[in-house]
Amino acid sequence: MSDWDFLHDMHDRGYSADAIADAAACGYAPWHAAYIEKQLREIAVAERSRRANYVEKQPTRQPFAGSSGKKEHPSKEEVDALPPFDGLSLDRIFVIKTLAQLTAAIELMHAERFVGFDTESKPSWSKEHTRKGPHVIQFALSDRAYIIQAPFSTFAEPLRSIIESEHIVKIGFGLNSDRSLLFRNFGLRLKTFVEMSSVLRTLQYKQRLGAKAAIAVVLGKNLPKTKSVTTSNWALPKLSARQLTYAANDAFAALRVFREMGSPYSPEIHPSGGQVTQSASSTLKVRN
Numbered sequence: 001m002s003d004w005d006f007l008h009d010m011h012d013r014g015y016s017a018d019a020i021a022d023a024a025a026c027g028y029a030p031w032h033a034a035y036i037e038k039q040l041r042e043i044a045v046a047e048r049s050r051r052a053n054y055v056e057k058q059p060t061r062q063p064f065a066g067s068s069g070k071k072e073h074p075s076k077e078e079v080d081a082l083p084p085f086d087g088l089s090l091d092r093i094f095v096i097k098t099l100a101q102l103t104a105a106i107e108l109m110h111a112e113r114f115v116g117f118d119t120e121s122k123p124s125w126s127k128e129h130t131r132k133g134p135h136v137i138q139f140a141l142s143d144r145a146y147i148i149q150a151p152f153s154t155f156a157e158p159l160r161s162i163i164e165s166e167h168i169v170k171i172g173f174g175l176n177s178d179r180s181l182l183f184r185n186f187g188l189r190l191k192t193f194v195e196m197s198s199v200l201r202t203l204q205y206k207q208r209l210g211a212k213a214a215i216a217v218v219l220g221k222n223l224p225k226t227k228s229v230t231t232s233n234w235a236l237p238k239l240s241a242r243q244l245t246y247a248a249n250d251a252f253a254a255l256r257v258f259r260e261m262g263s264p265y266s267p268e269i270h271p272s273g274g275q276v277t278q279s280a281s282s283t284l285k286v287r288n
Contacts, residue, residue: 006032018076021210021225073207074216085221087249090241092144102158105146109139109168114263116140116255117170117193119178120247122235133181135234138251145248150235152186163188169265171258172251173197173211196254199264211253218257223249 006029010020096102121133135150170193179190200209215223229246
């Protein structure tokens with residue numbers, strides 16, 4: 001079964017395009033939310049003081065309109081009215097071509113430790129087609145981003161040293177899907193990562209916040225996501241300027257949201273050595 005079958009199922013069940021896009025950003029379907037919310041409620045009981053301290057330290061920002069004690073997901077009109085996200089320009093986006101370039105990038109990643117992470121894959125419009133991606137892997141630091149394109153064979157071991165590193169913490173949205181493709185198609189195990197859609201549950205919004213909504217809520221900015229870019233051919237040997245900017249800033253925006261929320265991460269590593277994720281607390285969860 002494809003990792004994205006739930007998106008087809010949502011379409012068949014009559015979900016709106018916005019709801020399907022949010023589910024794609026979060027990496028799971030609405031009917032999976034109950035289990036995830038149960039986990040997060042358990043975390044919340046143990047972490048009330050942590051959240052209280054975080055809220056107390058946050059800059060004053062008017063929440064989007066809401067009721068019943070929980071805030072509403074920002075509307076498309078509200079998001080569109082926000083100033084544009086101040087992301088990375090092309091001169092701060094580096095396409096890795098050589099092992100020397102990647103080695104230098106890895107040194108910087110180890111130094112910063114927290115790294116924005118995302119992947120892009122050529123779209124597959126049929127349930128019967130197995131996804132071959134990712135075709136692009138992105139890493140973002142505080143002032144730059146690195147783009148690595150398939151085929152990855154030349155960079156196999158250096159990439160493994162980043163993706164499977166327990167020191168470099170990967171920050172992103174919808175990492176479950178990225179993790180599945182990396183392991184299934186390349187044998188790479190994504191370790192020590194923070195899934196931001198789970199962390200954002202602590203902000204008490206009624207609906208799940210995908211990347212675009214999270215940037216609006218946490219940063220007060222609008223990150224454009226046009227279908228002409230998101231569904232473009234990511235397997236091209238040379239990516240367009242629009243593709244490079246979009247890919248880099250998807251990873252960079254996740255890192256910015258993470259830092260704005262106080263970098264919610266604990267260095268504890270589960271003794272099983274499994275794949276580790278951080279979920280809105282100092283307790284790390286192992287996902288099988």
